[in-house]
Amino acid sequence: MRLSHILAGAVAALSLAPAAFAQSGPQAARSAAGPDEVVAIVGGRVLTGTSVIENGVVVMRDGKIVSVGAGTAPAGARVIDAAGKTVAPGFVAVDSGLGGTEVGSVRGTNELRNRSNTLSAAFDVSYGLDPWSFTLPVARLGGITRAVVVPQHPGSSGGHVHEEDTAGAGDGGFQTPGLFAGQAAIIQLAQGPDILVKPRVAMVAPFGEAGADIAGGARGAQFVLFKETMAEVRLYARNKAAYERAGLRSLSLSRADLEALIPVANGTQPLIVTVHRASDIRQVLRLAREEGIKVILDGAEEGWLVAGDIAAAGAPVLLNPISNLPSDFEMRAARAENAAALNAAGVVIAIKGNEGSTHRAREARYNAGNAVSHGLPYGAAIAALTANPAKIFGMEGRFGQIAPGAAADVVVWSGDPLEPLSQPSAVFIDGVEQPLTSRPLLLRDRYRQQTPMPPAYRNP
Incomplete structure (x- = not known):
């Protein structure tokens, strides 16, 4: 040819x-x-x-x-x-890149990466969403009707993520390195131009090994830098007028980033923390307690070791239950029973898809089925795909349930939705039937x- x-x-x-x-x-x-x-x-x-x-x-x-x-x-x-x-209710993809990237390794199609340290926390993925992305109908055929789209960062959960292309990797700027990857958004997957449901639902930051690398190589450096950043945000919030007339000492973040972090500092916007090791999880929970911030743990492969601490802190977890191998020293104790152990301890969990939950977002239901085979109750697995993500991101009762008053996101399956061979015969989003x-x-x-x-x- x-x-x-x-x-x-x-x-x-x-x-x-x-x-x-x-x-x-x-x-x-x-x-x-x-x-x-x-x-x-x-x-x-x-x-x-x-x-x-x-x-x-x-x-x-x-x-x-x-x-x-x-x-x-x-x-x-x-x-x-x-x-x-x-x-069943439509599934909710968490820690996802849906609508924000087409080909992860092609920079021009990826709106989830931000390499500027002059703008880190204020990076808002909602402005780069593409309602005509080819990834959306594929995910919809996997029963997904909503997604929480997050910016990529060192330590992100998948696809072709290169640390030099993500937040914290740039040179110069107000704070080098930048601790924050930006702000997540909720979308719906119905056909049409208006997919944005709610922007700025959470701030995103890596901790553990990835966060330590950003901060200079040591975990202790990141925690101290984070606390200093929160102190500067609170100083700025109390003295905006002085800042505007240059009557305030120099701060390490741009005004846009300072503004974006005020809801995190005052505890009204959750911080999605990517963390894996049990000891790091405990330190993140300690940091949240000391700073009065709300955290959502992302990853937490060793969470089962400290499940009681996580439950006592009221911190929800976004996890992939098939992350069960010690791929590095942060996940030495990863195991397939992690989801079951966290759920049994009273932790609210949400189950993720694979490789950034974009091109393989539909595999979240397979992951939930695997979690069931390793001890997670079936009802808890369904909740981890539907009601729990809505609850975690402040949308409880608005979607993720088949209940009066909730959005009519409903999928009719040929069989058990956690069985790979089951397929949808009808998908409704906001009551509108979608083409299959x-x-x-x-x-x-x-x-x-x-x-x-x-x-x-x-x-x-």
């Missing part, structure tokens, strides 16, 4: 751009379910996120769950028969064996 034919094929493949989805996209999807239409899903096994209802009826209207329970569909409702199937397609499926259908082959694939 000549090079010109190969290039032509590549161009043809790329021609399946976001517009390819628009023909069955937001307008078509929304016309199928008007704002006043009542939809009833009947006869399925309903996992509400907190309980199970056999042969249940889920009623949706105007983007919300109206009711869930036993009985029959209301008169005039559009009925979806879910007999023999499972009905994606770019990979369109490419499959276009380039599967056919006669004649597309021009770029014909022999000369």
